[in-house]
Amino acid sequence: MRAEVIAKYNEPWELRQLPDPRPQAGQVLIRVRASGMCGTDLHVHHGLFPLPTPLVAGHEPVGDIVEVGPGVTALGVGDRVGVHWNQKGCGRCAACLSGREGACPNAQSWMHLGGGNSELMLAWASGCTLIPDGLDYAAAAPIFCAGYTVMSGLRNADPKPGERVAILGLGGLGHLALQFSHALGLPTVALTGQAGKKEELRKMGADDVLVSGDDPGKVLSDAGGADVILSTTNSSKQVGSAFRALRPGGRLVNMGVTEGPITVDPMTLMMGQRQLRGSSQDERSDLYDALQLVASGKVKPVLETYPLEQANAVRERLAAGKVRYRAVLLHAR
C-alpha cells in the first residue's frame, strides 16, 4: 500500500510503499477512500505528541472493509465505515467500567494502529461506525473528528431552547458547529476574524456574523452577548476575551488546542455563575447524531478535496489558514 509517512517531525511527509497490514483478532482492514486533514495533524507534524517515527497520521478516515480479523461479528467485508480517535478502551479502568471508554488513559487509537493517510489501515472493530446510506465518503470523513468533537461540545454546553449560541473560530470544526447549532433551531452567531467569510457563514445558517478583531468579547458583548460560546480557535487570548461576553449562567466550551493557557477574568467567572468547560469527542451517540444530520442534508460540510499525493501541499495550506473549510484527501486505490 502507499502511505504518506512522517519520517521525521517538521520535515515533508514521504509517499512510501509499505507492506499491506493484516487484521488481528478484533480488528478490521479498511480500504481508505477519504481522509480529512485536521488542525491537530499540524500538531502531530510538529511532534507535539511524543510518538515514535516513522508514523502515518490521519484521524478522519472513511472507507470500506476489505478483511475482518477473528472474532469480528458485527462488521463484514464491504461495510462502509469511518473511524474516530479512541477506538477501544482497556476495558479495566474506572473510565471504561463506567461506560466512558473515550476517556480511557490507555485507549487504542490511530497512534497505535496507523492513521488514514494511507491506502489501507487497520482499526479496532469497536472503533468503526457505519456510514449512513447515501452519504458520500468525502462528506462523511470530517464528521469522524471535527463533526463528532463539536456535536459533543454542543451537547455538553446544555443549550436550552431559545438560548443564543456563538461560535468562535470558523474553520473545519467551527463551520460544522455553526450548522449543527442552527439545525437544532438555536439562534446562532458566528464570530470570525475574516470578514471575507461573512456571506458564506450566513448561508450556512448564521443569524448574525460578527467580525471579531483582537477583542471578540467586546464585539459579542456589544451585539448582546451569548448564553453558549463554542470555541474552536487556537488563540487562548481570543478565548479569554470571548468569555467576557457570556450572559449570566453562560457556558463557554473550549474545543481548541490553544497555543497557551486560557486566562479568564475572575469577576466575570464568579458573577452570574458563568462556566468555562472543556469538551472533546465524548458520547458515541454524538457521532451518530452528527452523521444523521449530515446524511439528512441539514448540515453540509464545505470541502476542498485533493489526491493523497498532495498531502504536503494541503498541510501547508492548512497551516496558512487558507482551507475552506475542511480539506479531505481522496485515495485512488
Ligand SMILES: [Zn+2]
Ligand atoms: Zn482532529
Ligand SMILES: [Zn+2]
Ligand atoms: Zn480503560
